[in-house]
Amino acid sequence: MIREKVIWKVFGKKLISYKKLDDGSIVGSGFFNPVVDRFRVITMFIAPAKFYKNYDLGRWRGKRVANTFAPPVGSRAMLRAMKNILRGRILRHARPIAMTFAVTYDCQCNCVHCSAGNHYRTDVPELTTDEAKKLIDESLNLGISVLAFTGGEPLLREDIFDLINHVNKKKAVPIMFTNGQFLTEENVNKLADAGLFCIYVSIDSANPDEHDEFRGMPGHLHSGNHPQGPNGNFHNRLTPLVGLPARSAD
Ligand code: SF4
Numbered sequence: 267m268i269r270e271k272v273i274w275k276v277f278g279k280k281l282i283s284y285k286k287l288d289d290g291s292i293v294g295s296g297f298f299n300p301v302v303d304r305f306r307v308i309t310m311f312i313a314p315a316k317f318y319k320n321y322d323l324g325r326w327r328g329k330r331v332a333n334t335f336a337p338p339v340g341s342r343a344m345l346r347a348m349k350n351i352l353r354g355r356i357l358r359h360a361r362p363i364a365m366t367f368a369v370t371y372d373c374q375c376n377c378v379h380c381s382a383g384n385h386y387r388t389d390v391p392e393l394t395t396d397e398a399k400k401l402i403d404e405s406l407n408l409g410i411s412v413l414a415f416t417g418g419e420p421l422l423r424e425d426i427f428d429l430i431n432h433v434n435k436k437k438a439v440p441i442m443f444t445n446g447q448f449l450t451e452e453n454v455n456k457l458a459d460a461g462l463f464c465i466y467v468s469i470d471s472a473n474p475d476e477h478d479e480f481r482g483m484p485g486h487l488h489s490g491n492h493p494q495g496p497n498g499n500f501h502n503r504l505t506p507l508v509g510l511p512a513r514s515a516d
Pocket residue numbers: 372373374375376377379380381382383417418419444445481
């Protein structure tokens with residue numbers, strides 16, 4: 267049986283609608299669907315905002331967060347992303363939207379899935395703080411609106427707060443991936459002060475032994491400052507769930 271969901275209808279005319287076919291595939295059936303498909307990257311930002319209207323993921327600098335990997339709704343970084351996407355579509359001059367910056371390949375874990383560890387070499391120096399800032403500036407100039415700090419474990423770099431602070435928040439939101447072990451209260455405060463938008467903490471299994479085996483580190487899930495650990499009760503400046511936005515001080 268073919269089922270149809272009508273999103274937008276005017277005078278009986280279906281403008282945006284979707285059909286679910288017997289084979290499970292979903293196809294657009296409304297008049298404007300081809301346009302929606304063409305600009306689907308933009309609808310990625312708008313549709314979640316509508317969808318999550320009743321699910322307030324959080325606020326960041328007063329703006330509503332609808333997607334933890336996209337700038338908050340109505341922020342200058344989001345408008346910049348949309349402008350760059352449109353420019354890419356219309357002028358055929360594509361610009362990057364997001365950059366992932368592995369600030370170090372060093373890490374205290376030894377995960378089975380790790381792709382960073384293969385790159386770790388003690389004989390090759392990491393970027394200095396100034397070089398890393400230059401890379402951030404150049405990426406912002408290219409047009410990015412999301413800058414993801416990752417590693418290795420980014421909190422092993424002492425200047426990570428300085429680097430996050432360096433990101434011009436009118437252009438891009440800084441997010442960070444971490445294995446969670448170094449999220450001391452002091453570090454959480456410093457991350458929030460530096461203007462981190464969102465933090466992703468890896469939890470591989472609800473079973474601590476499975477998680478630890480995956481991470482190659484006995485006791486990792488329940489170690490001191492991991493959100494699941496005894497001291498890991500994030501205070502109110504950072505949300506203690508995977509992928510939820512860090513709350514800014516203001
Ligand atoms: S925590 Fe991340 S960087 Fe560290 S070993 Fe695991 S996957 Fe690799």
